[in-house]
Amino acid sequence: MDWGGVSTWVKLEGRVLLGANSTYPVGSEGGEATHTLSGSEMPAHTHDRGTMQITGNFPTFDCGGKEEPYGAFYYAGGGKTRREGTTNTGWDYRVGFEASRAWTGSTSSAGSSQPHNNLQPYRSAYIWRRTA
Structure with a gap:
């Protein structure tokens, strides 16, 4: 913008x-x-x-012999039984699973708290303030 040839202005x-x-x-x-x-x-x-x-429970068939589960697994019953929908019999052992664990402490730290830009978009200029 030209205001009388004195200077050029940019908005x-x-x-x-x-x-x-x-x-x-x-x-x-x-x-x-x-x-x-x-x-x-x-931060x-x-x-x-x-x-x-x-927690959970899953069936196993034809184990051949009962082996005791360990850890979070346990023997939940069963034995020789007729399989549903058939005339066949087999071993139906049930092995259960139960685990409960509470962890103490915290995860490793994330973030480094480094400074970051907090300035809104700016243009620097000479600025005077009248004091008297």
């Missing part, structure tokens, strides 16, 4: 003015309207490990 849009100094020299621009934190910029943090409980 400044989408930015705020920032007082120029040695960090922000006059005419410099920067900042951002939005910012997604990187992993290193996330350092951990998560509780929590508790897990799993």
